[in-house]
Amino acid sequence: MLDLQAVNNSNIRNYDIITFGDELPGIFALVCAAREYYRRTNKYPRSLLLFKGNSQLGIGGHLVRGALSYLDRSVVPADIRKLHKIGIYGESSKIYQEFLTKAEVTQVALDTRKADAVLRGMLKEVKADILSNIEIESVTKSGSKITAIRLTKGEIYTAKQFIDATINAELAQFSGAKKLKGFETFGLPSSELSVTLTFETQGLTVEKLKDLEMQYMQRLANPNDAVAQNWMKVAAGGDSERFSQLREAFSKNQHDLSKIAMYAGSDYIDVRSYALSIVYHGFRGTALSLDQSRALLDKANIAILENGRMSWNALLFDVSADEAENLARGNAKPTAAMLEEMQHLIKWFKSLGATTVTPAPELYIRHAGNITGVIDPLTGTEMLQGGVSPQEAIGTFGYHFDVRGGIAGLGTRATEKGMGNLLFFQLPVPLFNVGIQHTLLRNIDNLAVISPASGFEGYACSAGRIVEFNCAVAQGIGIAVVTSILSDRALNEISNLEVRNILASTGSLPKIYGQSHPKQDDIAQLDRFENGMSA
Numbered sequence: 205m206l207d208l209q210a211v212n213n214s215n216i217r218n219y220d221i222i223t224f225g226d227e228l229p230g231i232f233a234l235v236c237a238a239r240e241y242y243r244r245t246n247k248y249p250r251s252l253l254l255f256k257g258n259s260q261l262g263i264g265g266h267l268v269r270g271a272l273s274y275l276d277r278s279v280v281p282a283d284i285r286k287l288h289k290i291g292i293y294g295e296s297s298k299i300y301q302e303f304l305t306k307a308e309v310t311q312v313a314l315d316t317r318k319a320d321a322v323l324r325g326m327l328k329e330v331k332a333d334i335l336s337n338i339e340i341e342s343v344t345k346s347g348s349k350i351t352a353i354r355l356t357k358g359e360i361y362t363a364k365q366f367i368d369a370t371i372n373a374e375l376a377q378f379s380g381a382k383k384l385k386g387f388e389t390f391g392l393p394s395s396e397l398s399v400t401l402t403f404e405t406q407g408l409t410v411e412k413l414k415d416l417e418m419q420y421m422q423r424l425a426n427p428n429d430a431v432a433q434n435w436m437k438v439a440a441g442g443d444s445e446r447f448s449q450l451r452e453a454f455s456k457n458q459h460d461l462s463k464i465a466m467y468a469g470s471d472y473i474d475v476r477s478y479a480l481s482i483v484y485h486g487f488r489g490t491a492l493s494l495d496q497s498r499a500l501l502d503k504a505n506i507a508i509l510e511n512g513r514m515s516w517n518a519l520l521f522d523v524s525a526d527e528a529e530n531l532a533r534g535n536a537k538p539t540a541a542m543l544e545e546m547q548h549l550i551k552w553f554k555s556l557g558a559t560t561v562t563p564a565p566e567l568y569i570r571h572a573g574n575i576t577g578v579i580d581p582l583t584g585t586e587m588l589q590g591g592v593s594p595q596e597a598i599g600t601f602g603y604h605f606d607v608r609g610g611i612a613g614l615g616t617r618a619t620e621k622g623m624g625n626l627l628f629f630q631l632p633v634p635l636f637n638v639g640i641q642h643t644l645l646r647n648i649d650n651l652a653v654i655s656p657a658s659g660f661e662g663y664a665c666s667a668g669r670i671v672e673f674n675c676a677v678a679q680g681i682g683i684a685v686v687t688s689i690l691s692d693r694a695l696n697e698i699s700n701l702e703v704r705n706i707l708a709s710t711g712s713l714p715k716i717y718g719q720s721h722p723k724q725d726d727i728a729q730l731d732r733f734e735n736g737m738s739a
Contacts, residue, residue, distance in 0.1 A: 215359050219333075220249035221685060222353065222363040226257065226336075227265035229654040229674035230369020231323055232299045236682025237365075238330035243710070244690060251332040252361060254353070256535050259336035261565050262320040263327075266371075267671065270536065271402045271564035273507035273515035274472060275312045276670045279602040279633050280717075288717045295714040297599050297676040313471035313507035313515070343378040348649045348694075350379050365685045365695060366651045369678075372532035372572035373657035379648055383573045386525025387611050389661045390737040391621075396528040397570040397666075398494060398520040398609030401538050401546060405514045407559030410468050413506075416556060420479040421461045425454035435486030439478075441496045450492070453477060473506035475518075480504070487552050494522040494609050499545045502608070517568070519549060520609050528572040536566040570608065571656045571669055578659030579696055580641035584634070585731040587664055590720040591636030596700040597716045598707055599676035602635035603667040617737065626733045632726050634667060637718035639700040640680045642668075649694035652681045662734030676714075683707065 221237055223230040234251055241249040255265075262268035267275075280294040288295075296304070306322040307314060327334060344352040344360075352362040353375070368375040373383055385393040423432035440447035454477075457463050464477040481492055481501045490497040504518035521542055523531065531537070538546070543563070550561040582591075584605055591597065618624050642659040643652045653659070654677050656669030667673065683706050684698040707713040721727055 217252070217359070217361050218250065219252045219361060219363040220689060221251045221365050221367070222254060222361060223252070223367040223369060224254045224340075224353070224375040225265065225369035225655070226253060226255040226263050227369045227371070227655060228267060228303070228671050229678035230367055231264070231327065232303070232675050233367045233369070233652070233654055233678035233681045233685070234332060235326045235330055236299055236679050237685040238332065240683055240686040240706070241689070242330070244686065248331045249689070251330065252363070253327060253332055253334045254338055254361070255336050256338060257336055257566065259334060262316060263323050263334070264316070264319050265369075266536070266566065266568045267314060268316045268320050268323075269564065269566040270568040271316050271404065271515060272517060272568045273314045273316060273402070273509065274505040274517050275309065275314050276603065276672065277312055278672055279604065280635060284635065284717055284719065288715050290715060290717070294600060294602065294717070296672060297679045297714060298712045299679045300672055300675040310471040311469060313509055315509050340375065340378050343375070345379065348647055350648065350650055364650065364689050367681065367685070368651060368653045369655050370532065371569045371655055371657060372529055373575045373653050373655065374533065376575050376645070376648070376651060376653050379651060381645055381648060382576045383657065384576055385573050386528070389574060390611065390614065391617055392611060392613050394524050394526070395612040395614070396523050396525045396572065397607060397611070399523050399528065399531065399570065400517055400568040401519050401521065401542055402564045402568060403516050403519065403546065403549070404562045405516065405553060405558045405560065406512050408514060408557055409512070410473065410508065412557060413473065414466060414468070417466055417475075417477070417479050418461060420483050421454055421465070421477060424451070424479060424482060425458035425461065435482050438489055439482040439485040439492035441491030441493055450478060450482060454479070471508045473504070473508065475504040475506065478503060484549070484552055488548055494520060495612070498522040499542070500609070501549070519546070522609065525573060528569055531567060532569055532572045536569055538563070538567050542567075571665055574657055574660050574665060575645070575653055576659065577646050578642050579644045579646060580639075581659045581661045582642040582664045582668060583661045583734055584663030584667070585727060585734055587634035587636040587667060588632060588721045588727050588730055590718040592639035592700055594637060594716050594718065596639060596704055597637030597718065598640070598680040598700060598704050599638040599714050600635065600716055600718045601638055601670070601673040601676060602633060603670050603673065604633050605631045605663040605666045607666050618733075621736050621739070623733055623736050626729055629726075629729050629733070631663065631730065632721050632723070634721065635717070635719045637716055638673065638676045638680070640677055640684060640703060641700060643677060643681060644696040646696060649696055650688070652685070652695060654678050654681055661738070663730070679712070680707070
């Protein structure tokens with residue numbers, strides 16, 4: 205593996221495959237492509253991983269430098285698991301399962317240091333070069349193909365195939381692809397999902413956290429505890445209705461608060477009440493609201509790591525679509541205001557007994573718009589219908605339509621479009637089969653976009669942004685890239701079925717078990733909402 209930062213010869217370097225962005229799906233697409241190329245030719249292709257971040261802080265995008273240690277896993281109903289004899293998270297793509305095994309993930313907790321080492325090992329195995337701390341100046345095209353990427357320092361990198369794994373489809377944008385801002389797919393181009401600055405604590409044990417939360421819940425449930433009631437008033441932002449909503453969870457469970465207490469698994473904690481959030485916002489003197497405060501300590505997802513370390517996915521920041529794009533282009537670095545909020549959080553956590561509180565060097569940016577002009581856009585409705593047909597599927601994934609922090613303006617626009625009643629419709633959890641056509645552009649023959657910025661429409665990005673899903677797509681793209689190179693065909697001509705057949709013949713095809721949601725009325729309502737909001 206060659207570190208190109210140490211190379212100072214020609215300004216032009218030639219490759220077969222270039223991946224831009226070091227998120228897991230991009231790395232896995234490159235690794236799968238290189239392995240498949242080796243299987244067919246007995247040699248590795250010339251491959252390069254380019255990314256904007258600092259490799260000295262780790263390789264692996266928001267899971268590593270963003271320290272998102274609590275992995276979102278596939279949601280599979282118990283009856284489907286029993287029928288297909290699969291585990292609690294179903295059957296992942298082979299490349300993702302390999303990563304989890306090598307990184308020693310028990311269920312959901314990923315140690316970023318182990319992840320970095322595993323990813324470097326995979327890239328070294330396939331002899332991929334790595335170049336970080338870069339910025340694209342321009343992209344050269346010949347007809348409908350990308351031929352080269354020129355960096356701001358003057359270097360030029362050519363390739364036959366390109367993979368864009370950035371949160372904002374940055375390479376695709378430089379290549380002339382159109383991207384919808386924010387939730388423009390819902391007619392809300394300024395609205396975007398919140399971003400998170402994760403942090404790691406030491407000095408707090410699981411039992412200590414449980415005890416703290418229970419003490420706070422007991423106080424919040426007590427109407428005669430003036431201090432605790434004032435915390436709730438502050439968190440409610442002066443809104444009496446919101447105050448009642450916050451208080452209700454504790455008052456109605458006051459005789460058995462364990463019903464809403466945090467749940468600790470083998471390597472994770474799910475915080476189920478707003479108790480800690482209310483106390484923190486009471487300490488800060490700010491509302492428990494992204495709209496009012498722009499920063500919110502949410503119910504935490506906590507990964508339990510070795511040596512008393514805990515990684516928290518909890519601190520949300522409100523951003524507009526333009527802000528999300530700018531953050532993505534700025535190496536996902538937190539702003540001064542975000543770092544100031546983190547200082548308050550550090551002080552509060554240390555008052556609880558934490559000995560150290562360390563923020564991640566980069567933000568977890570959930571979403572930053574979506575490209576258009578793909579071969580087959582993927583909608584939330586199609587996910588709910590079970591995704592691509594079982595005969596051509598390359599994997600299966602299930603997840604909530606999760607818009608953490610909400611989508612600003614969604615309610616107002618829905619009301620304006622005469623669909624306000626559908627906002628109260630409880631979205632089912634889709635379990636859908638996976639393909640690659642939503643990543644391939646019609647007008648660029650040798651580029652795939654594998655990220656939350658792929659060709660999703662409607663609610664699809666809320667489930668399609670999850671890493672495990674995109675890693676299944678990446679495994680397929682790796683196969684498609686090599687098929688394209690060796691058959692001298694455009695990447696956007698490679699079908700799901702071709703990829704599936706190769707995965708099956710090499711023993712890499714996971715079980716397929718996507719299901720159409722049984723309630724057709726639910727599917728129809730979601731379809732009506734997605735189509736109506738985009739009109």
